[in-house]
Amino acid sequence: MTDTATTAPTPAPDIRKGLAGVVVDTTAISKVNPETNSLLYRGYPVQELAAATRFEEVAYLLWHGELPDAAELAAFRAAERAGRALEPNVKAAIDLLPTTCHPMDVVRTAVSVIGASDPAADDASPEANLAKAERLFAALPAVVAYDQRRRRGLGVVPPRDDLDYSANFLYMAFGEVPDPVVVDAFDVSMILYAEHSFNASTFTARVITSTLSDLYSAVVGAIGALKGPLHGGANEAVMHVFDEIGSADRVVPWLDEALASKRKIMGFGHRVYKNGDSRVPTMKAALDTLIAYYDRPDVAELSDALEREFVARKGIHPNLDYPSGPAYHLIGFDTEMFTPLFVASRVTGWTAHVIEQAASNALIRPLSAYDGVDERHV
Numbered sequence: 129m130t131d132t133a134t135t136a137p138t139p140a141p142d143i144r145k146g147l148a149g150v151v152v153d154t155t156a157i158s159k160v161n162p163e164t165n166s167l168l169y170r171g172y173p174v175q176e177l178a179a180a181t182r183f184e185e186v187a188y189l190l191w192h193g194e195l196p197d198a199a200e201l202a203a204f205r206a207a208e209r210a211g212r213a214l215e216p217n218v219k220a221a222i223d224l225l226p227t228t229c230h231p232m233d234v235v236r237t238a239v240s241v242i243g244a245s246d247p248a249a250d251d252a253s254p255e256a257n258l259a260k261a262e263r264l265f266a267a268l269p270a271v272v273a274y275d276q277r278r279r280r281g282l283g284v285v286p287p288r289d290d291l292d293y294s295a296n297f298l299y300m301a302f303g304e305v306p307d308p309v310v311v312d313a314f315d316v317s318m319i320l321y322a323e324h325s326f327n328a329s330t331f332t333a334r335v336i337t338s339t340l341s342d343l344y345s346a347v348v349g350a351i352g353a354l355k356g357p358l359h360g361g362a363n364e365a366v367m368h369v370f371d372e373i374g375s376a377d378r379v380v381p382w383l384d385e386a387l388a389s390k391r392k393i394m395g396f397g398h399r400v401y402k403n404g405d406s407r408v409p410t411m412k413a414a415l416d417t418l419i420a421y422y423d424r425p426d427v428a429e430l431s432d433a434l435e436r437e438f439v440a441r442k443g444i445h446p447n448l449d450y451p452s453g454p455a456y457h458l459i460g461f462d463t464e465m466f467t468p469l470f471v472a473s474r475v476t477g478w479t480a481h482v483i484e485q486a487a488s489n490a491l492i493r494p495l496s497a498y499d500g501v502d503e504r505h506v
């Protein structure tokens with residue numbers, strides 16, 4: 129008998145392209161539930177957090193598992209304020225980068241520089257990782273704000289200690305503190321972007337952590353994953369779509385052509401949510417506030433028309449990037465800065481996952497089914 133006669137045929141491997149539907153681990157950080165269209169951070173509905181807390185409290189919650197009490201919040205805010213200023217070595221590194229590069233390349237480089245200058249970079253204890261996470265949380269707004277300013281030919285605006293995270297972020301970006309209504313809408317966006325279970329960038333961070341690499345490397349990798357337009361890059365891409373369409377009356381012909389050429393419409397669709405993204409109503413309400421504040425009904429008309437038309441034709445709903453993109457535009461951010469804003473928020477979720485992965489680690493290493501040429505010899 130030959131070997132082939134005695135060997136049972138190998139069953140076809142169960143390949144889940146894109147890991148769709150695959151549960152790879154547990155997490156206590158957030159729960160995305162497409163059946164109930166809900167999202168919980170450490171048990172709290174994200175809508176409640178957006179209505180009743182500030183982003184600093186949510187960051188604390190994601191890392192510690194509980195909302196801070198008054199004393200804990202005061203201490204955390206003081207630490208965040210102490211770490212806000214753009215470090216000279218980080219500014220020097222940013223200044224070396226051409227303004228033609230994408231701002232995601234800048235924020236990725238800045239995290240590398242911050243990591244390279246941290247003597248405890250390779251200490252993976254929960255305490256050391258938490259300190260690194262807090263450092264990045266405090267440092268990233270100045271990186272994003274300065275990058276936008278230098279592209280506009282402007283200099284650094286130093287942080288103000290009397291302002292909370294979001295007000296100070298906007299102050300460093302624009303040199304003035306916007307009205308509370310704008311700060312609140314921005315803070316809501318930071319809360320909504322903070323965490324979303326095993327999305328592509330968070331999974332990247334967990335893969336890197338699983339090799340016992342350091343937190344900064346995990347965040348750098350996560351930034352790379354977030355940059356793509358199928359993930360975080362979509363908030364920027366939504367604005368390009370709005371610019372391309374121009375006005376609500378052009379939605380129908382634009383969509384006819386886009387769908388005929390099999391284009392993906394950015395800001396619509398989601399791997400997990402199939403009946404709408406749990407965060408969209410809250411972000412849409414924030415966008416509506418901004419539309420009213422800036423008196424830009426044209427933005428609402430275009431946004432509503434595209435959503436109405438696309439949902440009617442394809443049954444695919446908007447994701448968080450759809451209302452966030454125009455919201456950041458109205459606040460005054462340049463379009464290519466939108467995904468770095470997402471980074472400033474998601475760094476909280478990424479680092480919470482790094483800490484969780486490190487605490488219960490297994491090397492992440494899936495299998496592949498070889499479909500190349502049969503064995504041959506030189």
Ligand SMILES: CC(=O)SCCNC(=O)CCNC(=O)[C@H](O)C(C)(C)COP(=O)(O)OP(=O)(O)OC[C@H]1O[C@@H](n2cnc3c(N)ncnc32)[C@H](O)[C@@H]1OP(=O)(O)O
Pocket residue numbers: 146357358359360362391392393394395396397398399400444447448449
């Ligand atoms: C914060 C975030 O990261 S949210 C996601 C942001 N990304 C985007 O907005 C980019 C646009 N959206 C997409 O590309 C997709 O919806 C994704 C990548 C987010 C999820 O995609 P998947 O779960 O892999 O589904 P997939 O891309 O296979 O789509 C399934 C079907 O719906 C279609 N589809 C899904 N989204 C879109 C879209 N935005 N525009 C047009 N068609 C779409 C696909 O073409 C596909 O059709 P087919 O079965 O006829 O080929």
Ligand SMILES: O=C([O-])CC(=O)C(=O)O
Pocket residue numbers: 321323324326327328359398399400447448
């Ligand atoms: O969960 C996902 O796949 C993408 C997403 O919405 C996010 O990361 O916020």
